């Protein structure tokens with residue numbers, strides 16, 4: 001058989017050949033904690049579900065295929081009970097005294113884990129604007145062991161040049177690891193491993209699951225030794241997802257490409273609409289040619305994704321009024337589901353980073369543009385903005 005080499009096909013089939021026992025086309029939900037052994041220590045490949053579970057394995061193989069698509073070698077995937085569990089497990093590769101250089105616009109939960117949990121274990125962290133590769137290169141310390149990127153970032157949608165940064169970091173020292181949190185782009189739009197990163201991390205809660213009905217996380221990598229170590233840590237630490245959660249994420253992934261394309265075309269139209277509105281001060285979207293990261297985004301992303309941020313002329317009051325006036329855009333945290341969401345990061349998702357290097361403008365509104373009809377979405381925004 002010719003190898004499958006397209007995202008849309010792999011999303012539906014990778015890790016999911018029909019069940020040999022029954023012919024079931026969709027991987028069953030293996031709701032079992034343990035597995036009968038034929039003789040002492042003789043198993044069919046599974047002995048305990050923290051270590052391995054067939055539904056989880058299907059998800060792990062599918063995620064690896066999606067992130068490894070542009071590589072000439074297999075990639076390896078591991079699933080976790082949340083995006084934070086994946087990040088925490090990956091950070092266990094870092095030892096006391098070592099340094100992590102991260103984006104100054106990281107996900108708030110990642111910042112909290114780094115600053116308020118892992119710092120107590122002797123790991124050092126610093127935060128910089130990673131859209132500037134010179135600054136990044138100059139900020140590497142002799143003890144730097146990991147560079148942590150998100151691109152686009154949340155909620156300011158800054159773009160980091162994954163290829164350029166990986167090249168510079170590796171030429172400084174091949175020992176420094178590069179990890180990319182690819183949650184905002186999804187593998188359909190961006191494949192960091194092919195651009196030189198060592199690890200891709202996901203909150204599968206967002207675009208991969210895609211339906212706001214499950215919490216999950218993942219790590220994908222191309223190096224077998226890292227995979228063996230992280231699989232060991234996955235089992236040793238134990239933050240694994242249940243089989244039903246894995247099944248929901250697998251089901252969501254089947255439509256990833258269709259969804260990402262619609263999220264992106266809708267977001268382009270929403271950003272263009274907002275650019276033309278008199279109540280709007282600034283629209284932040286990597287697909288706009290005025291965005292400082294537009295050229296890099298064009299180079300490393302297939303489309304520009306579904307997240308749009310906007311600063312209103314009326315500041316914080318106008319922001320709060322707008323998000324409470326929409327009817328289709330639900331006022332809620334999170335992102336990446338089929339439904340449109342709207343929020344004020346300074347008061348909601350980013351309230352915990354006030355006063356830190358991650359503080360965001362109080363008048364910023366973040367939109368997770370869903371896959372609904374674009375005319376309905378724009379009418380909803382138009383109505384909300386007309387009341388300001």
Ligand SMILES: *Cc1c(COP(=O)(O)O)cnc(C)c1O
Nearest residue numbers: 082083084107181183203205216
């Ligand atoms: C949501 C999110 C996380 C954390 O994932 P959970 O599944 O909520 O634990 C990490 N990174 C980014 C960019 C996120 O949006």
